[in-house]
Amino acid sequence: MPVRNRKESGTAERVLDIAERLMQIRGFNNFSYADIATELGITKASLHYHYPGKAELGQALITRYTRRFSEALADIDRDAPDARAKLEAYVDLYAGVLRNERMCMCGILAAEYPTLPDAMQSEVIGFFDENQRWLAELLKAGDADGTLKFTGRPEDVAQGILSTLEGAMLVARPYGDLARFAAAAGQLMAGLTT
Amino acid sequence: MPVRNRKESGTAERVLDIAERLMQIRGFNNFSYADIATELGITKASLHYHYPGKAELGQALITRYTRRFSEALADIDRDAPDARAKLEAYVDLYAGVLRNERMCMCGILAAEYPTLPDAMQSEVIGFFDENQRWLAELLKAGDADGTLKFTGRPEDVAQGILSTLEGAMLVARPYGDLARFAAAAGQLMAGLTT
DNA sequence: GTCTATAGGCAGATAGAC
DNA sequence: GTCTATCTGCCTATAGAC
Numbered sequence: 001m002p003v004r005n006r007k008e009s010g011t012a013e014r015v016l017d018i019a020e021r022l023m024q025i026r027g028f029n030n031f032s033y034a035d036i037a038t039e040l041g042i043t044k045a046s047l048h049y050h051y052p053g054k055a056e057l058g059q060a061l062i063t064r065y066t067r068r069f070s071e072a073l074a075d076i077d078r079d080a081p082d083a084r085a086k087l088e089a090y091v092d093l094y095a096g097v098l099r100n101e102r103m104c105m106c107g108i109l110a111a112e113y114p115t116l117p118d119a120m121q122s123e124v125i126g127f128f129d130e131n132q133r134w135l136a137e138l139l140k141a142g143d144a145d146g147t148l149k150f151t152g153r154p155e156d157v158a159q160g161i162l163s164t165l166e167g168a169m170l171v172a173r174p175y176g177d178l179a180r181f182a183a184a185a186g187q188l189m190a191g192l193t194t
Numbered sequence: 195m196p197v198r199n200r201k202e203s204g205t206a207e208r209v210l211d212i213a214e215r216l217m218q219i220r221g222f223n224n225f226s227y228a229d230i231a232t233e234l235g236i237t238k239a240s241l242h243y244h245y246p247g248k249a250e251l252g253q254a255l256i257t258r259y260t261r262r263f264s265e266a267l268a269d270i271d272r273d274a275p276d277a278r279a280k281l282e283a284y285v286d287l288y289a290g291v292l293r294n295e296r297m298c299m300c301g302i303l304a305a306e307y308p309t310l311p312d313a314m315q316s317e318v319i320g321f322f323d324e325n326q327r328w329l330a331e332l333l334k335a336g337d338a339d340g341t342l343k344f345t346g347r348p349e350d351v352a353q354g355i356l357s358t359l360e361g362a363m364l365v366a367r368p369y370g371d372l373a374r375f376a377a378a379a380g381q382l383m384a385g386l387t388t
Numbered sequence: 389g390t391c392t393a394t395a396g397g398c399a400g401a402t403a404g405a406c
Numbered sequence: 407g408t409c410t411a412t413c414t415g416c417c418t419a420t421a422g423a424c
Contacts, residue, residue, distance in 0.1 A: 003206060011389080011390095014389090024311050025308055026306075027221075027223075027305060027306060027309075027310060029221075029223060029224055030223055030306065030309045030351070031322055032416075032417065032418085033417080033418070033419090034416080034417080042389090042390065042391090043390070043392080044389060044417095044418085044419090045390075045391070045392080045419085045420085046389065046390050046391075047423095048418085048419065048420080049389060050273070050389090052419090053418075053419075054417095054418065054419095065360075088397075092345065099292075103305065105371065106366075107305070107364060108305050109363050109370050110365060111221060111301070111302050111305035111306070111364060112220075112221060112305070113367060113368045114219055114220060114224040115220050115221075115224045121368070124368055125368055125369070128365060128369075143277055151384065152380075152381065152384070156223065156377040156380075156381065159365070159374055159377050160358070160376055160377065160378040160381040162361075162365060163358060163361040163362040163364070163365045163366075163378040164354070164361055164362075164378070165361065166303075166360045166361040166364055166365055167274070167356075167357040167358055167359065167360040167361020167362065167364060168354075168357040168361065170301060170305060170308055170357070170361060170364060171301075171304060171322060171353070171356060171357045171360055172357075173307060174304050174307045174318055175319070175322075176313065181351060183350040183353050183354065184195060184353055184354040184357040184358070186346075186350075187346065187350065187351060188354070190243050190345065190346070191289065191385045200414075205408095206408080226398080226399060226400080227399080228398080228399080228400095229399065236407090236408065237399090237408070237409060237410080239401085239402080239403095239408075239409070239410080239411090240402090240403080240407065240409075242400085242401065243407060244407090246401090248399095248400065248401095249402075270392085311413090316421045386398075390407105390423105390424085391422100391423080391424075392421105392423080392424100393411090393420105393421085393423105394419100394421085395418105395419085395420075395421095395424095396417100396418095396420105396424105397416105397417080397418090397419105398413090398415105398416090398417075398418105399414100399415080399416075399417085400413105400416105401409100401412105401413080401414085401415105401423090402407085402412085402413080402414105402415095403410105403411090403412085403413100404410095404411095405408105405409080405410080405411105406407105406408085406409075406410100
């Protein structure tokens with residue numbers, strides 16, 4: 001591991017930035033070390049110093065993505081006034097990804113799932129699990145504070161919310177149409193108000 | 195083009211059968227002519243006689259898939275007694291795909307969308323368009339016959355239904371868990387009853 | 389940390405015999 | 407229609423100099 005200062009944006013981190021964008025657009029199997037090297041202005045061989053293999057790079061990408069996502073959830077928990085506002089902020093997290101013309105990293109990896117290295121598969125599952133846990137707690141809070149209405153187990157509804165948002169991103173992207181995502185998201189929110 | 199009898203399962207058709215399964219599991223960029231050739235027991239070179247390039251093969255796969263899907267929709271229109279029953283049959287189409295441990299072909303292609311040949315991109319869009327058209331008509335019928343309740347434009351709700359089902363398949367597959375899909379689908383149906 | 393050079397494999401594709 | 411043989415290109419990865 002290269003030694004780095006705390007706040008510095010070292011090469012290893014810049015590699016992740018570039019690879020992250022490529023992976024969220026093309027998926028894990030459709031970008032190469034050459035793509036990253038060209039964009040970063042170093043050689044392919046140098047990349048192997050920071051990430052010995054593509055599997056390690058892929059794992060590092062999911063780990064950082066999941067950590068940042070967790071931090072965003074913590075921010076929402078801190079800032080939003082009630083459960084409904086938290087859910088709106090959560091939906092907006094997804095919209096933000098699409099606005100950058102990207103797909104949710106774990107959504108695109110779910111499509112490639114059977115072709116992924118084992119370690120990456122586990123991390124994808126972990127991402128979904130964490131999201132569903134957070135959403136289930138949110139739903140319980142929304143039931144308690146009266147800002148969210150639903151029937152059935154919170155865990156099942158949480159699965160449904162995650163599925164709907166991932167699917168809305170997936171289908172919206174070929175159309176390049178934010179409104180398509182917004183329509184599905186609006187419908188989702190409406191269903192939790194009734 | 196090879197000459198074939200009407201009902202015969204010629205080599206070209208068997209190639210599609212094998213490639214279809216591979217594509218619905220791994221996606222377009224993650225199977226090779228070698229995979230098909232090995233499974234079929236012929237050489238890679240022979241495949242090029244039936245489909246000159248991978249782009250042509252990919253296009254043929256979507257075309258056949260979309261045609262069969264359309265036929266299934268026509269069957270539903272003919273057999274199901276009311277709009278709600280039709281929607282249930284539609285959801286069961288998706289569940290059937292997942293039961294075979296596959297993903298919707300166009301769902302998985304949506305994830306790879308930016309990397310696909312132009313002709314394939316158009317066909318993916320066409321598949322989604324046709325599904326949404328059919329669903330929108332279904333919703334209007336359900337509104338008329340009273341078996342489906344919803345608010346908003348039928349076109350938007352149709353988008354939401356398609357997104358939810360695609361997303362439910364996408365997220366359920368890493369878990370290998372049919373129940374996960376069923377939960378999301380059940381929630382979807384419940385939302386159209388209220 | 390980054391480089392040059394190269395290995396070794398697999399991809400899609402083509403020529404031409406049968 | 408299917409074969410053998412081959413091509414070219416890209417991929418991940420490694421060795422070793424600087």
